[in-house]
Amino acid sequence: MLLRLSALCVSLLLLLGLTPSVWAAEEEPETIYVYSASEEHLVRPLLDIFEKESGIHVKMTTVDRAALDSRLALEGEDTPADAVIVADVANLYPLQASGLLQPVTSDVIKQNIPQMLRQKDDLWMGVAMRSRIYFINKDKVRASALQYYEDIEDETWKDRLLVRSSTNAYNQSLLADLIYRRGEEEATKWAAGVVDAMARQPEGGDRDQLRAIATGVGDVALSNTYYFGQLLTSDDPSDRKLAKKLQPVFVKSMDGKGPHVNIRGVGMLKASDKKEAVTKFFEFLTQEEAQKFFTKHNKEYPANPNVAADPVLQAWGFEPKPQVPVEMLGELNAKAMAIFAKVGWE
């Protein structure tokens, strides 16, 4: 009896001694912190799948992309963030230039993401693609009237184009793309042509330009493709109605190559010591489940060429092909800014 009691005590003690540490392990799973320009709830279902598969938790903080590099520079080594998810090379490149990123090298990533969409030292890479093209009001413009970006330089387009400000990353990268392909002189002519074609001074975002041409303010807009996809499938019937008046025009540049392609990308911060977990997370983002999620919910194109685009995008009959190594869009950003100033694109 005594023996059995003491055995029971030992088991109890063992239990007591062991359980707290087991609990602790369960309470504090490995967690990576991500600064993101978009809101966490938009990608939460995807993060939940990753957490279930890997046991690694992901917490996101929404950070305005314009403030991202100054915030990270200020936080330095003490930043709580392990990684960033940001749209457009013009927002990713400054992080690289400030030395804030460290490489994430992985065979899975190299298999899933084309080289053109990865920074050459693996400091960042694209996980989704978008194109920046013209959209027309079908009642006012024939699609065949615009075959090249440069067509807008013709004076027939004077006072008919809507486009947002040059402080916006998307416009900066489009101009950087044209500088790379056609040289500074031709790119300057295009930017000056855009300014001449403007129906009003730049205001609002891409969605605003699309809604405006649908309601008869201007005839042509410059916008990223996913904004059109989102309007077409919006919960708001008035947005769907407006979107039906529009048509995307997948123009070439005069170099004969297809439209500007940009990315939503990810990078790992130098200050982070969670390389294994971040690598797993990035690999997950390049695989089918995540790629399908981005194209279905955001109406972006998959960066992984083995994953099909959402049917809404497929209906446009266009497959984006990056024409410029993405890093060049960042390297040429300063030249683009100088041209904007020169031609007076506000």
Ligand SMILES: [Fe+2]
């Ligand atoms: Fe956007």
